Amino acid sequence: MGIGHFGGGTLRLAIPAILLGFCVGVILGLARLAQRPWIHYPAAIYIEFIRGVPLVMVIFWFWFLVPIFLGRPVPEYWIALTAFVIFEGAYIGEIVRAGIQSVPRGQIDAATATGLNYVQTMIHVILPQAIRNMIPSLVTQFIVLFKDTSLASIIGMMDLTKAAQTVSQRELRPFEMYIFIAVVYWICTYSMSRFSHWLEIRMSPERTSSP
Amino acid sequence: MKIPPSLPFFKGAMGGFEDFVHPEIYGTMIVFGFLGIPYDFRWSVLWEPPHATWIIDGLLTTLRVSAFSWIFAILLGILFGALRTVPFRPLRALATAYVEFFRNVPLLVWLFFWYFGAPEAFPESIRQWFIRHGMEFWSAVAGISVYHGARMSEVIRAGIQSIPKTQLEAGVSSGLSVSQTYRLIIIPIALRLIVPPATNESLNLLKNSSLAMTIGVAELTFATRQVETYTAKAFEAFSAGTLIYLGLCLSIASIMNRVERKFAIPGLIARAERAEH
Numbered sequence: 001m002g003i004g005h006f007g008g009g010t011l012r013l014a015i016p017a018i019l020l021g022f023c024v025g026v027i028l029g030l031a032r033l034a035q036r037p038w039i040h041y042p043a044a045i046y047i048e049f050i051r052g053v054p055l056v057m058v059i060f061w062f063w064f065l066v067p068i069f070l071g072r073p074v075p076e077y078w079i080a081l082t083a084f085v086i087f088e089g090a091y092i093g094e095i096v097r098a099g100i101q102s103v104p105r106g107q108i109d110a111a112t113a114t115g116l117n118y119v120q121t122m123i124h125v126i127l128p129q130a131i132r133n134m135i136p137s138l139v140t141q142f143i144v145l146f147k148d149t150s151l152a153s154i155i156g157m158m159d160l161t162k163a164a165q166t167v168s169q170r171e172l173r174p175f176e177m178y179i180f181i182a183v184v185y186w187i188c189t190y191s192m193s194r195f196s197h198w199l200e201i202r203m204s205p206e207r208t209s210s211p
Numbered sequence: 212m213k214i215p216p217s218l219p220f221f222k223g224a225m226g227g228f229e230d231f232v233h234p235e236i237y238g239t240m241i242v243f244g245f246l247g248i249p250y251d252f253r254w255s256v257l258w259e260p261p262h263a264t265w266i267i268d269g270l271l272t273t274l275r276v277s278a279f280s281w282i283f284a285i286l287l288g289i290l291f292g293a294l295r296t297v298p299f300r301p302l303r304a305l306a307t308a309y310v311e312f313f314r315n316v317p318l319l320v321w322l323f324f325w326y327f328g329a330p331e332a333f334p335e336s337i338r339q340w341f342i343r344h345g346m347e348f349w350s351a352v353a354g355i356s357v358y359h360g361a362r363m364s365e366v367i368r369a370g371i372q373s374i375p376k377t378q379l380e381a382g383v384s385s386g387l388s389v390s391q392t393y394r395l396i397i398i399p400i401a402l403r404l405i406v407p408p409a410t411n412e413s414l415n416l417l418k419n420s421s422l423a424m425t426i427g428v429a430e431l432t433f434a435t436r437q438v439e440t441y442t443a444k445a446f447e448a449f450s451a452g453t454l455i456y457l458g459l460c461l462s463i464a465s466i467m468n469r470v471e472r473k474f475a476i477p478g479l480i481a482r483a484e485r486a487e488h
Contacts, residue, residue, distance in 0.1 A: 052460035174327035
């Protein structure tokens with residue numbers, strides 16, 4: 001049982017959590033901007049509530065609630081995944097909202113004036129600009145989520161952190177072990193942030209508009 | 212009362228409440244949720260003798276860990292945030308290395324490192340001294356402050372860099388001395404730019420102090436878990452912990468919001484994105 005065997009646990013948790021969290025976040029972000037109060041307020045309360053509670057607490061809640069509601073034991077993986085999606089969805093929702101609000105209102109008016117309907121306006125005018133504005137915060141949040149997956153080890157899921165814990169207990173070499181996984185995490189997160197930087201430059205209007 | 216087939220597991224998860232719940236209490240059982248799962252709410256566990264003290268001690272420990280870590284994080288943040296803007300390249304590189312390394316690794320890994328790993332580097336006698344003087348607490352403070360110091364220095368660097376150099380030039384050319392320009396123009400503006408994201412980051416620190424439970428610091432989450440383990444009343448215990456965190460975060464946020472609004476300069480700052488962190 002080596003550490004490489006469990007390193008996959010982190011990725012297996014992080015990638016679906018990022019994808020699903022993003023979907024939940026987009027829905028929440030749009031819901032917060034909705035005109036109808038019965039859509040707007042629940043989303044706002046949900047976001048404010050989750051943002052005021054530590055992730056560990058959310059994980060414990062799901063650890064306790066999910067098996068009760070399903071009526072059978074659930075593997076830690078699914079509990080951790082649910083907790084991450086629910087938790088990160090709130091943060092991503094705020095980013096999506098801010099991104100959409102960062103597009104000037106005049107853009108909507110201009111699009112309407114040229115004869116586009118609401119959906120066309122959103123798809124062709126607002127969202128492309130909003131997503132470009134969101135990228136830095138969004139990738140920052142994905143990095144945060146990636147780091148947060150280490151908390152799954154608290155409820156006993158085998159990921160990189162748990163593996164390091166297990167191995168360092170057996171080998172009694174905690175110093176080297178923790179520095180090693182710190183470097184592994186660092187390589188992953190730092191390459192994500194480099195990628196975001198590259199994407200930002202690639203998608204900036206100065207570049208795309210130049211011949 | 213009808214017991215659903217899910218009970219065998221439910222029993223295990225709740226620490227076998229069926230075995231020791233008094234028949235009298237069993238009679239007052241309330242059906243919990245919409246799936247017909249029996250759960251006996253007993254909120255009184257929260258203020259029964261040992262549990263209330265655990266939770267209050269936990270809250271105080273959370274505040275203590277957070278306060279110490281916050282002070283060190285702010286100091287580290289100011290130091291490295293400022294260093295990242297100096298013209299001297301090696302210093303800037305040093306600060307960048309600190310920020311990029313510490314901020315990009317999970318806090319949990321840092322906590323384990325500071326608790327299990329770092330003491331290995333010291334001779335036995337010093338390690339014994341650490342153990343006698345509350346090593347969990349100070350390892351947690353070290354881990355949280357170094358991690359959040361790196362994040363705080365990003366906030367402070369962004370604040371410093373967002374003030375254009377022309378502000379200083381304009382101040383000096385209108386007849387103020389350099390120190391007056393700093394005192395009257397640069398610092399007041401910089402603080403207004405830095406405080407909202409720094410508040411956000413401080414709240415993150417408060418919430419992240421819950422990770423200290425993993426190395427055995429008896430803070431709020433730890434106390435919550437302890438109450439849950441001893442009473443098998445997970446719902447009540449987690450509710451208490453959640454509400455305390457929520458109350459702390461929301462009240463700090465609303466106080467700082469009021470402060471920001473009171474000191475806002477009209478037209479200076481479009482509300483900073485709270486979502487970014």
